[in-house]
Amino acid sequence: MSATAIPITRHAVADEQAQAFLSALVSAPRFLLGRNEHALALLSTLDIPIDGIVDDGASGTQWHGKPVIAMQQLPSDAMVVNCAMSIAPVAAARKLAQQPVKARLSYADLLAARPDLVPVPAFVAQMRADVAANRPRWDHLRAQFADEESRAVFDHVVQYRLTADPRHMASYEVRFSEQYFEDFLCLSGEVFVDAGGFDGDTTELFCERYPDYRAVFLFEPSAKNMQDAKTRLAQRHGISFIEQGISDQAGTLWFNPDAGSASAVSAAGSSSIEVTTLDLAITQAVSFIKMDLEGWEMQALAGSQRHIRDEHPKLAISVYHSAADFHRIPDYIASIRQDYDLYLRHYTQGWSETIMYFVPRRNTAQTTAESAA
Secondary structure (H helix, E strand, O other), rough: OHHHHOOOOHHHHHHHHHHHHHHOOOOOEEEEEEOOHHHHHHHHHOOOOOOOOEHHOOOOOOOOEEEOOOHOOOOOOOOEEEEOOOOHHHHHHHHHHHHOOOOEHHHHHHHOOOOOOOOOOOOHHHHHHHHHHHHHHHHHHHHHHHOOOHHHHHHHHHHHHHHHHHHHHOOOOOOOOHHHOOOOHHHOOOOOEEOOOOOOOOHHHHHOHHHHHHHHEOOOOOOHHHHHHHHOOOOOOOEEHHHHHHHHOOOOEEEEEHHHHHHOOOOOOOOOEEEOOOHHHHHHHHOOEEEOOOOHHHHHHOHHHHHHHOOEEEEEEOOOOOHHHEEEEEEEEHHHHHOOOEEEEOOOOOOEEEEEEEEEEOOOHHHHHHHHO
């Protein structure tokens, strides 16, 4: 896979600083940037003093027994490790670079210096295992993309997920408002399915961008999120609010309703929800399906076979929740029909929000007929 050929030169200074940060012999104050599972992994694993957590939004509080400070409060002799990895690690690193501190490191620097000691982030471990087990499928996937930008996104995202090194994402910005609405989709007069509608934010953007839409079907199993969506979209026409989850069959599943936009089907969920399938819930022909279901996309696609097979809708499917979804989802769509062009776009500087697009391929007969008309 050519993604592994992207060169990122490791600097001796970063390696030396990482070794110093991890050494019990160094007395400089140590800080972790970010309150997340990666910072917690270091707190739980490393047998060295951590003097505090850097988080501008929560300064003055405590987190797992450590004081939380603003970035500007860092002492000049501080050594700081950037633990941001999901949304904006590059922006965090840029902000940290403006602070006059002794050492600025990424979590990836620690991991590269001491892979025997530093915990491998779950998304990295999963990616490494899947690429090792399914290398031909990853190589085949890269060759399928319809444009060079998709291949570049693939290379950067894969390499980041293999290393957690934010330098692979240096050219990316956080751009949620662009997500799902790429020009190559040529959206017009759509019947839109918002599967994983959350509080209606995506549907609101869709309605604003494409006011000629014909209908929207918004699926959201959380009662609170659904009420927020109804309030947000009260002035919009043609929206069907369906308070159910989407799966491969109708029934009841456990769900975690309290994780905001990350609420998901889970065996450890605290609430039961009703689920249906798109094929059962929607009898009208649809033209554009968006899915962000926190890892439940494969099951939801299995319950959408009729719409995909018979109506050939455009698809915007989240693939970032699981490494295997990068190849499982396009393989599954191809098992239903093979006349889609495949695109990949990414909307953060971290591992989250990678969307795979399936655009109906226009055959020669279609193009000729439309030109004659």
